[in-house]
Amino acid sequence: MSLNIDPTKIKPYGDTLDDGRMQFSFALPAPANEQGKEAAKQLLQQMGLTEIEISYYSDLGEGFTHFVAYANTNISVDLTKIKVKVVDTPIMEMEENDKYLDENYGKKITIVGACIESDAHTVGIDAIMNMKGYNHRFGLERYRNFITYNLGAQVSSEELLKKAVEVNADVILVSQVVTQKNIHIKNLTKLINLAESEGLRDKFLFICGGPRISHELAIELGYDAGFGSGSYSTDVASFISFHFAEKK
């Protein structure tokens, strides 16, 4: 007999359907004793949790204690009502992509990429763009129908747009890895606002990526697409190729 899961009311699963069991780990500025333990428990209670079990606590010094806890939630979510914006173009391998563009577009696509503003993390954008590629997938530089420019790290929004205009680019790729104090949002917003004010927003396809970027966030920020951690050159390349072939 299989489990009778109701997708309109799903709850965390420990070992029994709908038990709502979850694990927690946090520190409190409280002593490592029964009083502190009670404080941790009350905190979880106020979050609406039940069957609270403080399974472990330890003194972190300086008046702090680490708690590990298990507790049940009564809250459920309706899976059927959840719609998330995702990039839904099919994914083509490099050779397939080259051929697809030969047949459906017939021109080369120029792509300019950079890790912008204060961010110096280039490994992500390199993984997407460099010849060598990443995890057995070649980077965009190797694609026959792409002309690419990887500007590297700490490129200002001004510089990036300037270069894109100069080489008559079709696509701008932006990487943002550091997210402290929402700096990635600030930087990405700066670039898109600058493009708007210079009348360049519709001249390029704007794509951003980074470990904390989602397609949903990208759209919200005014970009055309966003790619998160674990994305590959093939994902972006396919999105770009379909976009231009369909627009033609």
Added chain:
Amino acid sequence: MIKLTIDQSKIDEARNYAKNIVDSLKWLLNDYSSDTIERTIVRLFGIDGAIDETPIPNLVVEHLKEKNVIDRGAAYWIANSMLATNLSAQEVAEEISNGKLDVTSLDAQPDKKIIKLIDELTEKMLNHIKAQKKFRENKFEEFGPRKKPSIYVIVATGNIYDDVVQAKSAAREGADIIAVIRSTAQSLLDYVPYGATTVGFGGTFATQENFKIMRQGLDEVGDELHRYISLTNYASGLCMPEIAVMGAIERLDVMLNDAMYGILFRDINMKRTLLDQYFSRMINAYAGIEIQTGEDNYLTTSDAIEKAYTVTASQLINEQFAYVSGIKKEKLGIGHAFEINPDITDSFSYEFAHALLTSRLFPDSPSKYMPPTKHATGNIFKVYIMNAMFNLVSQMTNQGVQLLGMMTEAIHTPHLVDRALAIENANYVFNTAKNFAQNFDLLPDSFINKRAETVLDEARLFLKKVSEQGLFESMSKGDFADIKRTEFGGKGVQGIFKKSENYFNPFMDRMKAELNLK
């Protein structure tokens, strides 16, 4: 310890190439100086403070450059001005900074008087630095030496006062060395910011005030725990010697101070970096500060198996540069890392071989081992295991300093709990495997032994090539970490100058004499 069977003559040969590479750059180290070296001298005269956020040492050196007299060195001009005006060093510097004093308008004072004054000023500051060194030595004597591997953790809240709380907590859990992470992009500032940081980005600035605040916190908790807790920061970027001197004055114990990191990873001009590291390492040597090199970073941009030899080669070059500055073996923390893709079968054996090679090449040095970072993902549970494996390698291969991995490496700078769990992980592994390695001998034709030999061979051939074509040429071809840099490119290139006949740097002269350097 587990022994590698390696032909000693190959090690000697590789070392010799590294020595040739460094020797061929002596002209640079002897005949040139830089803006930050001169600012360091200004600081060593006890000059400090800032006007509208610009540090006074910068204003003084800017003035000397404007007047085209920097090639004589800042020491001469300050001493001459002090004698001519009867003001203190700080007062002279303030007058210059406020535009009220033009050092070239003053009469030249008799050489003898100038030398006497400089000697007095030099003596005063060097005595303070020596007293700090002595204080540290006494503490280690009283409480006992650092354990091996030492536990090294970072604090990076961006607020120095939060950092102190986190550091003290870590010390209580067993940390031996606290690294205060610097604010993003400080390395590209051509000045050292002034004052305490409370809203830093990605860390706090390396400032003298921040050093002082953390030092005090660590001394307090150390006295309570009967363990001397070491403090470390980063003498890197465009202000290496200035940061070294601030560390010497405020008694930092360890300093990241790589010879080539700034060139490769911050695009700082190569001549500038090599000059700056020369003096900053000399200051560290003089102050008894342990330096650490940054090879661990090579593997974040290159493949950790394919390019393992570049780490070894760089370690050997870094070693020779360190000796030229007077660093002793026991104070040379050679860097390396555990960065191979964990999906690769037998990656643990590769890691083991690489780590063993480092301790074989530098048996008397406290090598600094770095955790998996690049392959850390949001799966904190897996990262925690990777860090345990890394701790095991370290214990079994006799590393000096273990920079602990955080399970949240891919997410945020460490939370209080992340750090505590990391220390617990290390304590557990180090204790349960304390004498484990003594039970094993390595077969000469085993995978691990052969892998270590291969890496050494590749490094040896690479160093041969670099010594034949020159370090500058190799860097311009991208031989290190796949990054290309040119001799005349990069940041800070306009901040170097050739010394004139009558240039002098009294601190460097004194340090060289006391460190027995030629």
